[in-house]
Amino acid sequence: MIDLASDRQGFHLSPEEVELFHTRGYLGPYDLFGQDEMKAHWRRERLRLFDRSRAPYPDAQPGSGIYDYDRHFDIDFLSDVVVRPELVHRMMSLLGPDVICWRTEFFPKYPGDEGTDWHQADTFGGADGIPHLIWPEGSDFGGAVTAWIAFTDATEETGCMQFIPGTQRTMYYDESKGMHYDLERVNKKEVNGVLRGFFGYDWREIQKDPDWIPDESKAVSVPCKAGQFLIFPSTLMHASLPHQGKSREPRIAWTCRYVPTSVSVYERMRETNVVHELGGSFSLDNYGVVLVAGRDEHxxxxxxxxTMTGKPFVNQVPR
Ligand SMILES: O=C(O)CCC(=O)C(=O)O
Ligand SMILES: [Fe+2]
Known part of the structure; x- marks a missing residue:
């Protein structure tokens, strides 16, 4: 068994970084690929997304946000990224030795697109009101830890991430309420003078206090170069800036979301085996979590x- 306290090789976090995660919330940017290397990868890999012959959710509706969920199941480049030690070792420092990746998602912003509105995710059930993640009784942490990877440069002009440090321990939203989906809302609303939305949802519908306004005076913007990534708990208040359109390059981010093996994923969907989200739905027939470190004793x-192509996922630290 690996002794995390003494193992300073690889990419485990220092005690100071772990402390920063628990106080400030976000960590990074860290390097995963060089900037030019990432851009070259993305030029090639983005074309592969169009081939859906082995995509895990062939029934996902085109244009809906779920369309490219979990493409780490069929695109080799992405299958290799979810298990990269730069991500997995750091996740182990935060989540313990037994870690699964439960979901990956693309977040594209094209020139002129609104920024992502402020939000937090604990159960990830904010859209349909049904929890996607269930932590064991009495857990002191909820949500997932996200590695947010910039596949292209993310600047203040093209839509970098923003965080309100230290907010990860208080949920300002009640995800059990569920939100209404309406694509008509997209690119129309300003929040504190900034064009923001959430892919057709409005997080204000599920605010615990309808009069509460996120305190943007405390927000920090965190630009990333292509190939860099950030780590943050999904319960941290986070958002992104709009893509101002000054550059024609889209801002593409890809997120890998991790939890310990003790967390139960999509348990409430087991009867129907269908997840409804972001204006679409997909069947869980091909779904499974990826064990990226340790053992699944639960x-x-x-x-x-x-993967869907038969390639084994590499467990970084098998125990
Ligand atoms: O990239 C963005 O604009 C938002 C990302 C986000 O909300 C997330 O990774 O949870
Ligand atoms: Fe988010």
Missing amino acids: GRNKVRER
């Missing part, structure tokens, strides 16, 4: 050992 989730 057996709460279906684990996928191989």
Whole structure:
């Protein structure tokens, strides 16, 4: 077994970084690829997204945000990224030795697109009101830890991430209420003078206090170069700036979301085997979590050992 306290090789976080995660919330940017290397990868890989012959959710509706969920199941480049030690070791420092990746998502922003509105995710059920993640009784942490990877440069002009430090321990939203989906809202609303929205949802609908306004005076913007990534708890208040359109390059981010193996994923969807989200739905027939480190002693989730193309996922620290 690996002794995390003494193992300073690899990419484990220092005690100071772990402390910063628990106080400030976000960590990074860290390097995953060089800037030019990432841009070259993305020029090639973005074309592969169009081939959906082995995509895990062939039934996902085109244009909906779920369309490119979990493409780490069929695109080799992405399958290799979810298990990269630069991500996994750092996740182990925060989540313990047994870690699963439960979801990956693309967040594209094209010139003129609104920024992502402020939000927090604990159960990830904000859209349909049904929890996607269930932590064991009495857990002191909820949500997931996200590695947010910039596939293109993310600047204040093209839509970098923003955080309100230290907000990760208080949920300002009640995800059990569920939100209404309406694409008519997209690109129309300003929040504190900034064009922001959430892919057709309005997080104000599920604010615990309808009069509360996120305190943007405390917000920090965190630009990333292509190939860099940030780590943050999904319960931290986070948002992104609009893409102002001064550059024609889209801002593309890809997120890998991790939890310990003790967390049960999509348990409430097991009867129907269908997830409804972002104006669409997909069947969980091909779904499984990816064990990226350690062992699964809980057996709460279906684990996928191989991609849709049959390639094994590499467990970084098998124990
Ligand atoms: O990239 C963005 O604009 C938002 C990302 C986000 O909300 C997330 O990774 O949870
Ligand atoms: Fe988010």
